[in-house]
Amino acid sequence: MAGAVLYGVLYALHLPFTWPYAAVLAYLTAITLVLLRWQENGLRTDPKGFVNRFMLGLVLKMMLSLALIVAVLFLLPRPTALPLALSFALLYLAFLSFSTVRLSARSRSLPAPKAGAPRP
Secondary structure (H helix, E strand, O other), X not given: OHHHHHHHHHHHOOOOOOHHXXXXXXXXXXXXXXXXXHHHHHHHHOOOOHHHHHHHHHXXXXXXXXXXXXXHHHHOOHHHHHHHHHHHHHHHHHHHHHHHHHHHHHHHOOOOOOOOOOOO
C-alpha cells in the first residue's frame, strides 16, 4: 500500500518512479519484516525482554536509516536527492507507525499471567 501511495504522490508531482524509490521501499519493507519477526518471537518467548527488543529495534532501524538518508543526500545530485530523502523520511514514519501499532496490539493480546506464576 505504501508503494501505491508513493507512486501516486510522485505521479501527481510529475516525478518519475525510479529504481531508488523502489530500493527505499524494499529496504524499509525488509528491515521492518526482519525486526517484526525478531520482536514478535521475543514477545512469545520472553514478554519481559520484549521491551528491550522493541527499543533496540527502534534504535537499529533509526541509525541504519539515518546513515542511508545522509548517504542519499551527499551522493546524489540535489534535484534527485531532495524528493528521494523526503520520500524516505515519510515512508520511514509510515513503516514505524505500522510496526508500533502491530506490536502494541500483539502485546495487548497476550494472555494474562496466573497469579503467582512466572511467565515463560
